[in-house]
Amino acid sequence: GPFEVLMNIPVKFGGLGTDQFAWALCDAPVVLYSLARMGLQEDARVLGAAEYLAKLIRDNGWPCVASPELGSFRGPGRREDPCPYATLVMTKLLLEIPEFLGSTEVELGVESLLSLWERRRDYHPYIFYMGTDFCKLKSPEIWFDILHVLDVVSRSSLKSDDRRFSEMKDIVATKQTPSGRFIPESIWMAWKGWEFGQKKEPSRWLTLQALKILKR
Template sequence: MDARRWTSEIQSILDRERANGGRFWSREDGNIHAPAGFSTLLVLNVLGELGATGNSHRVISEAVDLLFENQTDDGAFRYSPTSSKLPCITGQALAGLGRLGVAGDERAEAGYRWLLDGQWNDGGWRCATVKLGRSPETDASNPGATLFVLDALRFRDNTRSDERRLAGAVESLLRHWETRIPLGPCTFGIGSRFLKVEYPFWRYNLFYYAYVLSHYRQARGDARFIDALEQLRAHTNDDGELVIDTPPRAWQEYSFARRRQASTLATERWQEIQGNLNT
């Protein structure tokens, strides 16, 4: 990604770094996950999508430092100084670092190990804050958290042993395409909202689902993935561009995230999916 094409957009985002009252898009109370749609975690991921790197701007470099300030001794990331350690937050943090070219940092590796050590017995990842035994569906892993984790781990040089474990996570998401039922403590399901194309990537959604899974060889030839891909293809226009249905409201001023319009950046991700199918 050539960041020079997006210089004005990157600068506009950097200029808004105090938008939520705290440092580097965090909230005044230090929360880096709120507000939904324009948080530190999401902004760093979007900056990486635009081609920025962890050392390309002072503000980004210091925002990465803020991210690591929220890392615990065992490698997990918190969204605030007092929050629980959640796989979805750690996955989003590591995915952002990966997009910014910081995945090789030894502190990031500690986060990857924390995630791999916490993989749930059905292959995915689950928030441990909700007690077990409420129902089989609630006891299951969270598909949304699993998607964030798989997004993060695609930036890592995984061992064969790790790849076998990730195969279980991929299968859990492919299986969810079949069942579509709400799963995990946060009840992630697949319904009409899931099937509307969202960009930037910020929650469990058809486009994000297809994009992440396209990076895993196991998924590419699977009939369930192909079905999801065809449903995503239906959102392209006659020129092969991907049209965004529901971007986060805070991003709609940017050309790459306008509602019911083709997005150059999203189309490049769509083309990346096509390229992954041939590898």
Template structure:
């Protein structure tokens, strides 16, 4: 079975994720493996990086070096606030929250782009959902610390998805698109957030958001809001899932039970499946250069982590 092949070829951090997220083993039974994960040099670097959480300005949301992406990666593989560095990062996030309950990032927007030209705590709809999601995954109390922000961001929903919105601190900044268009990335990460919150009231919004993404796929040749394309680069297999690409979109949509049989969703799955090797694994077709040293940041041999991300929605992990 592929699951055991993956375990055999994976580093400790991915073994830990597989045993927790796929085999559903208990954390208390994996303490020795967790200890090895925490000694992994790349994991240690990530943990060290997130402790100085606001040291990196959020000026390029596609930057894999942003602490929020590192924190979510660590949470996704199964680490939690019992790891002191993760607790420190969570505490740093929670220090900066506006009156709407939305957590803020430290960013810089030049005056000629509508900002104030100074380092400023504020939020964009392409980063705020990630902070709320990280706190949710870290086990922070939803009702006390997360719900208000989710409610506010959800109120920004339009029929065609979530628009490009920033907090008042960031002035008149807006991305390169028509004001009435949706931002596909903000729509994707808001859908991912709402799928995981413990409230049934978002079911209708979730279904609409899933359909927005599927409609963008259906019209991918002529619909590119805010310059988010679903063309050749979008269809290349890439890890980790931090941006707007086929692996990221499919893994979010896979959590939506109502679209599993949608023809458009099935088309995306078939594209991923067509790139599977004879031994059932997947090789990266695009990489983040800044992540050199990780097993998924090369294009020559199959990547266990990319395979893990691709096999889950394909239902082949077993």
């Protein structure tokens, strides 16, 4: 099954309030994605964990799921809704696993992300919005934002001519400066010392990130 990490979910959120090894569908795919990017995408342990998580998909994407060790913990949403972030990182993971390229799971994941964009004005599962803050350019790709979603969808090549994909892409394109670069519009304070951790000057890293998406 999935690799576990040390976590502590407070009792008021449905956890046990103690340090324990467990997994949740908002972090397990990120651990596996990292291992796959380091060349272990065909390792039996990584592949087995990815296959386990892939089977949790539903018609509308991946739900909020956690291992039994976390008790009754579940995010703030309806059980039948997809978790936008879990769906994003699961699709991202499977695009790194050769046997899942072009798979039904990837196709469902991509369609779920695009459907969330299409319904963004009235549908906000697990309190994930795709509004003004979502559309701000930021690095690195660690949360649910427009560049992260576009990066994943553009890697799939399944919906590159889709109207919904084009709408998001056009939003990013309009933010390009006359010199062809991109300026961060939101920053994570943990990375304030990096060149993408400010909102005054163009960022080399953010520019690379955006141009790679637009080129695809």
